[in-house]
Amino acid sequence: DTEVTQTPKHLVMGMTNKKSLKCEQHMGHRAMYWYKQKAKKPPELMFVYSYEKLSINESVPSRFSPECPNSSLLNLHLHALQPEDSALYLCASSQEQGMDTQYFGPGTRLTVL
Amino acid sequence: EDKVVQSPLSLVVHEGDTVTLNCSYEVTNFRSLLWYKQEKKAPTFLFMLTSSGIEKKSGRLSSILDKKELFSILNITATQTGDSAIYLCAVGAGGTSYGKLTFGQGTILTVHP
Numbered sequence: 001d002t003e004v005t006q007t008p009k010h011l012v013m014g015m016t017n018k019k020s021l022k023c024e025q026h027m028g029h030r031a032m033y034w035y036k037q038k039a040k041k042p043p044e045l046m047f048v049y050s051y052e053k054l055s056i057n058e059s060v061p062s063r064f065s066p067e068c069p070n071s072s073l074l075n076l077h078l079h080a081l082q083p084e085d086s087a088l089y090l091c092a093s094s095q096e097q098g099m100d101t102q103y104f105g106p107g108t109r110l111t112v113l
Numbered sequence: 114e115d116k117v118v119q120s121p122l123s124l125v126v127h128e129g130d131t132v133t134l135n136c137s138y139e140v141t142n143f144r145s146l147l148w149y150k151q152e153k154k155a156p157t158f159l160f161m162l163t164s165s166g167i168e169k170k171s172g173r174l175s176s177i178l179d180k181k182e183l184f185s186i187l188n189i190t191a192t193q194t195g196d197s198a199i200y201l202c203a204v205g206a207g208g209t210s211y212g213k214l215t216f217g218q219g220t221i222l223t224v225h226p
Contacts (some may be wrong), residue, residue, distance in 0.1 A: 004155075031212060042201060042216035043156070056213060090155065097212035100145040100205030104155040 003027075004105035006091050012111045015081060019070060021108045023074040024092030031055075031097040032074040034066060035090040037107070043090055050097040081112045115140045117204050119217035127225050130192050134220045136202030137184040145205040146178055147183050147214065152198045159187070192224045 004025045013019050023032065031050045035043035048056035049068040065077040065087075074091055088109055092102040116139045120148065126132055145163045160169040165180035171190075173219035178185045189196055199221050203214040 014115055042203075042218055043214075044216075045213050048212050050212070072225075088154065094212075098144070098205075098207070100147060100212075100214065101161050102147075102214060103151075103158060106154040 143205035
């Protein structure tokens with residue numbers, strides 16, 4: 001089983017809203033990732049968690065706040081987003097950080113009005 | 114800065130054709146090169162290559178890595194309409210980028226019946 005699940009599939013929010021994206025994997029992977037993908041562009045890394053600790057933050061604005069409550073779950077808390085933050089947000093996991101085969105979830109399509 | 118470049122950016126073929134997709138890279142502390150297929154949402158893993166000259170093969174798809182010349186190719190033989198997708202090349206690096214995948218911009222493949 002190489003499944004990574006993400007909820008919700010679609011999200012529309014205003015600039016003053018607070019919302020969260022959720023990601024879950026049950027493969028026993030210890031590294032989890034958030035990527036942002038704009039239309040017709042490749043995925044861009046945002047955060048890496050390794051063993052539930054933040055390992056890499058690619059200089060992401062503080063209006064994006066990641067959280068890893070346990071080894072299977074990864075959240076991305078959103079607050080005061082801008083319309084240019086509208087994108088597909090992909091979660092991925094790998095066995096360990098640096099074991100490069102990452103398995104991706106289906107993504108959350110976010111629209112900020 | 115790590116760089117991954119794919120060519121062509123788009124390709125239109127007919128069923129039964131053979132296609133070759135290219136990926137070149139400039140990466141400090143190269144660890145691996147990965148190919149993903151992205152249809153509507155999640156990139157799905159195809160191959161990971163770490164050693165030069167070794168061909169990875171799965172059905173009609175095959176890939177090879179040349180670490181001396183810093184490129185990889187993905188071949189698809191006897192293409193089918195279901196092969197229509199964006200093919201992403203990504204490179205995994207070590208050092209301060211340990212665990213990070215840098216993606217190329219993708220090749221959009223369209224296979225007509």
